[in-house]
Amino acid sequence: MVATLRGVTMNNTDLSVDTIRTATLVNYRNFGIEEGVELRITKRGAPPKGGGEVRFICPVVRAVKPIQFIDAGKIRRIRGISYATRVSPQTANRMVEAARGELNKFIPDIYIYTDVYKGAESGFSPGFGISLVAESTTGVLMTAELCANPGDAPEDIGRDAAKILLTEISRGGCFDSSHQWLALLLMVLGPEHASKTRIGKLTPFTIQYLRDIREFFNIAFKIKPDPESNTVIMTCMGSGYINVGKKTT
Structure with missing residues (x-):
């Protein structure tokens, strides 16, 4: 699939294109989806008018692999992107x-x-923000991001985003709060084998999502709290989902 998507590329409601590119798509590797998945940012679009454009490329995925991912490791490095559109270039440096x-x-x-x-390439509205990713020794990715609202100072955005990232790291687990749902969904879509992973405290969104998964797939997770690390071990049997779609000429 090759799709060109247009509109707002970053806000404080959904994941920004930067986090999707540097963390979400990378998390797919845990489930055997590695080659050919790509997100290219051709234009940035800040709210409210947007004007951004991205190109998403994904090959046919027949099936995902089960995971046994419970070792969160230790944080070894932090990377990030500080972006600005239609404002002074110095704004990005101030956030950094x-x-x-x-x-x-x-x-x-x-x-x-x-x-x-x-x-x-800067869209129709001025805006700026920052996206941060912390990587552990075992490949765990913890993310945080913040997009400026009218009147926000770059220093406040950079400082607050860093604090959000440190909070995510303190929660522990192998998937951050923004990607809990993704891990659980791909575990359910995996083969009929047990998948297991460790996540931090369940968010309200994830709790409702687990209810939806049980209703839609008739699959329930075994949830085992780990008091030592204040994390939760999530285990389930996959549904054995197979993509039977084939190319047509």
Whole structure:
């Protein structure tokens, strides 16, 4: 599938295209989806008018693999993207400095790229924000992001995003709160074998999502709290879903 999508590329309601590109698609690798999945950002679009454009590419996926992913490891590095559209390029640098001021207290290996868009590639509205990803020694990705609202200072955005990331790290687990649902869905869609993973405290969204999964797939998870780490071990049997679609000429 090759799809061109247009509109708002970052806000504080949904995951931004940066987090999807650097974390969500990378998390697919745990389930055997590695080659050919790509998201390219051609234009950025800040709210309210948007004007962004991305190109999503995904090969045919016949089936996903079961997982046994319970070792969260230790955080070894933090990467990020500080972006700005139709504002001063210095705005992105100010967010980076503020974020590093918080994160350097935790770990020294930090690199945050600046991504400034101008002209036709910058969408229809001014805006800026930052997306951060912490990677552990076992490949766990913890994410945090924040997009500026009118009147917000770049320093506040960078500092607050860093604090959100540190909170995600403190929750533990192998998937952050933004990707709990993705892990659970792909576990359910896996073959008829047991899949197991560790996540942090269940969010209200995830709790409702588990109810929806039970109603739709008739599959219930075994939920085992781990008091030592304040995390939860999630186990289920996959549904054996197979994509039977074939190419037509």
